[in-house]
Amino acid sequence: MKVRDEVPDKYKWNLEDIYKTDDVWKAEKERIQEAMQQMGKYKGKLTQSAATLLEALELNTSLAKEMTRLFSYASMKSDQDTRVTKYAGMKQELQQVFAQYSALTSYLEPELLASLDENKISQFVSQAKGLEVYQFYLKDLLRKRAHRGSEEVEKVMAYSSLMSGNASTIYSTFFNAEFPHPEIEIDGKAVRLNPANFALYRESKDRNVRKKVFETYFGKLHEFHRTFGAQLSGNINAALFATKARNYNxxxxxxxxxxxxxxxxxxxxxxxxxxxxxxxxxxxxxxRRMLGVDTLHYYDLYAPLVEQVDLSYTVEEAIEHVLKSLKPLGEDYIAVAKRAFNERWIDMYPNEGKRSGAYSNGSVYDVHPYILMNYNGKYNDVSTLTHELGHTMHSYLTNKKQHFANANYSIFVAEVASTFNEELLNDYMLKQIKDDRTRLAILGNYLEGAKGTLFRQTQFAEFELMIHDKAAKGEALTGEDFDKMYLELTRKYYGHDKNVCIVDDNVKSEWSYIPHFYYNFYVYQYATSFTASTALSEKVLKGSKSDLEKYLNFLSSGSTKYPVDLLKDAGVDMNTSEPFDLTIAKINKVIDEMERILTRLGK
Structure with a gap:
C-alpha cells in the first residue's frame, strides 16, 4: 500500500480540471453563497408569467449545477485520502450551503403546486419555449403533490438535511479513516487488512489464508458491532422521519x-x-466441485475457480481488453473511452487512506466524469474498470445531450450501463480464449458477477426491507439484532442448512462494512439492472443497427422519462418477468458449459 505521492500522476485523476486550486474553490463557494440570495426575489411571483417561471427555474438550475460541482471537488479530494480533515471540512461546508439553499427555496415547490395544473404547464410551455426542458420535472412534481407540504414544512425538511446524513458521514469517517484494521501474517509478512487488502487476500489460493482473513476481518468488525449498529439504526430513523413527514406508507x-x-x-x-x-x-x-473441497464455506466464495490459471492483468493490459470489448458500441463510444484513460479521468491504484471500493462521478456537468478505482491487477478489477467506465460513458453522453435539469439519471437505469459493459467484456474474452481452463475462469467470472450482482444484492435488498420494517414497527435495532437477522438470511440464501455452503458464525458481522445500507433501498437496482443489461446486451450483440441506436439513445436520455419507460424504449420491459427469466436461463447455460468442460478435463 503506497502513500499517494508515490503513485505516478498518470494513474491519478486530475481534479484541477474542476478547480485549479483549493483557493479557487473557496472563492467560487463564496460567490455562489452570495448569488443564491437572488432566488428570494421570485417568492410570490413564480407563476405570474411563463417568462418569470423560466427565469427562476434557470437560475435555480444554474446554482444547483455550481453547488454540485463544488461538492464533487471537495468529496473527491477527501476520497483521495480520508485522513485529511481539510477536505472533510470542505464537504461539511457544502452540506451547510445545500441546507441553506434548500431553506431559501423552500417556497418554490409549494408555490408551484398551489398555482399549476397540467393545462397551465402546457400554456406556459407554449409561451416560453425554454420551459420545455422543465416540463417533465413540473409534471412529476404534480404527481407528488400529496407528499409535499407548506412552505414552513418544506423549510423544516430542508434544515433537517443537516442531521439526516450524519449517520452515513460518521460511518464513512470511522470506517475509512479511524477503524483499526487488523494485521495478520501472510507468507511471513505482516499485512494490514484494510478494505483493499481484504478484497485481495480473500481471493488467496491458500484456503487457510482465506479462512484466517475472514475470521480476522469479521472478528475485528464484530468488536465494534454496537457502534456500527447505532450508526445504521440512526440512518434508518432518519429515513423514517422523512417518510412520515412526506406522508408515505x-x-x-x-x-x-x-x-x-x-x-x-x-x-x-x-x-x-x-x-x-x-x-x-x-x-x-x-x-465446491471446482475447488475440490468436501464442504464449501463462505470464505471459499472468492477463491479462484481454476487454480492453474492466474488471471492477472496490468493496467495497460486491462485498458486494451476493455477497449476491444467495447467495439460493438461503435467508434464514437470508444473514442471517448480512450479520453478517460489518456486524460486522467481515473484514479487507478489504492493508497493509504484512500476511500475503498470504486465509483464513477458524473456530476461535474461542464467538465467530464471521474472514476475512482482500487486496482489490484485481477480479472475482477478489469471487470470493475469496465463497469465504472459504463457509468462514466452514461454520464458523458447524457451531459452532452441533455440540459443539466435532465442530466441526473436514476440509479435504476444507471447500473444497466455498467453491467452491460461487463457483459461485453465477458463475451469478448470468451471469443479470444479457446483453452478450457482459461474459459472456465472467464465463465466463472460471469457467474461471480451473477452471484455478486443478482443474488448477493437481492439478499442485501431483502435485509434492508427486514430492518426497515422492524424499525417501522417500533422495534429496537442494535448491533446484535443486525447480526442475528443478517446471519439467518445469509444462511437461507447460501443453503447452509442443506449443506450447500456453510456460513460460519463470524459472517454475522458482514453487514457492518457494507456502505450501501446507508443509501436506503439502493442495492436492489444492481439486481434489476443486471437482468435488464443481460437482455439488452443480447439484443446489441445479436441484433440490428437499430438495437444499438436505441441503446445509445437510452444512454443519452438522462431523466427525460421515468426509468421503466426509458428501458422500455431501449427494448426491455421491466413490468414483465422476461429480463429475469432470460438471466436465469443464461446462468444455467453457463453452468452447463462449465460442467461439460470439467467432464472433458476429467474432473
Missing amino acids: STLERALDADNIPTGVYHNLVKNVNDNLATFHRYLNLR
Missing part, C-alpha cells in the same frame, strides 16, 4: 417514488430470486 415506498417505480418491482425481485435459489445453489455446488 413506508420507507420503501418513499425511496421508490422518486422515480415512480412501483414497490411491486422490489417485492417481485426478492420473490423471483428466492424462487430461483436452486440455480444459485447449483452455482455453489459447481464452485
